[in-house]
Amino acid sequence: MGRPRTNDATVKERLVDRATELLATRAQESVTVRAVATAAETSTAAVYSLFGDKEGLIAAVRDRAVASLFQAVTAVPTSEDPLADLYALAVAYRRWGREHSHLYSVLFGGVQSFKPSGAAVGTSDPVRPLVKAIDRAVTASVLDGEATAIAVSLWVTLHGLVTLELAGAFDTSTAEAAFRSTIHATLRGWTTPEVFRNLRHDEPAF
Template sequence: MGRPRTNDTTVKERLVECTTELLATRPQESVTVRAVAAAAGTSTAAVYSLFGDKEGLIAAVRDRAVAGLFQAVTAVPASENALTDIYALAAAYRRWGREHSYLYATLFGGVQSFEPSGTVGTGDPVRPLIAAIDRAVAASVLEGEATSIAVSLWVTLHGVVTLELAGALVGPTADVTFRSTIHAALRGWTTPAVFVSLRNGDLAP
């Protein structure tokens, strides 16, 4: 009888699923190749054969996280108001982070980063944000270079969500802080005329 296969698609998917589940309940540093292999009912050799090492396995989980976040933000419908859409995208990002905190930590807790000078791929979660910002710039609602605006907003958004997931912002305070911070960040990039109109107004309920 031949040795069981360790490099087929089924085993690969099971390893990614088990790693994701372990990351939901353990610190990332405690999720070892041996622990993942045991949870998946396979050998450590399968992990090394399919992913190279633990970092390769974690990278596969990150890919899944990117796909999930992309799905969440692309589900946000576009409206005639680009600023409202940008706020809605920020809210979708926050909601995904809260619902998948372990994936969020895996995605942004290590070396994963936002690449402002890179090419935005078709599956990149930042693409809908860039598109909404482009619309706002074209309509003279925001002024500046789209990627710079996106980086600024992402830094702000990431900071608020990270503090919330760490427990520093809870309950109504988290909601108020999120809303006011994102509004303030957007107003900072608006054209003078729009800034005046938004100063005492709201972008979203």
């Protein structure tokens, strides 16, 4: 019987799967090439053949996470209401985090991790749809501020909420209420004075 192939697509997928699981539950420095290869039931040679080294494997895991999140947020439809669209993007981000907690942990386990590599740079940036929606809202005089500053404010708030939820800081009902009220408050804080006055009198539709 010949030796099992160590460089085919199936082995590559399995290595990325096992690396994702290990990186989500252990410190990055403790995840060795041997540990991933053992978990994937292959050899360390397969890792080096397919990814070059450990950093190449970790980059592949990050790229998968970035692409998955990008797919989730770009699937959000655009409406005539910029605030509703921004809220929908926040909902999509939270849903992705809850449904892909392993990938979320890998992607946001460290600030330096949120960087796609190779061909993924610039083509699958999950922040791009958010900035685009914010640009629309600023152009429509719904939000008042610089798009990047607004995006950072919203993303930091959203990331904090999802991270706390995944860590078990909230029960289901508390998490839902905290998400809705906090995202609404963050968006209201960036609205133009006229829009803000209207939102103060009416329950936000977004």
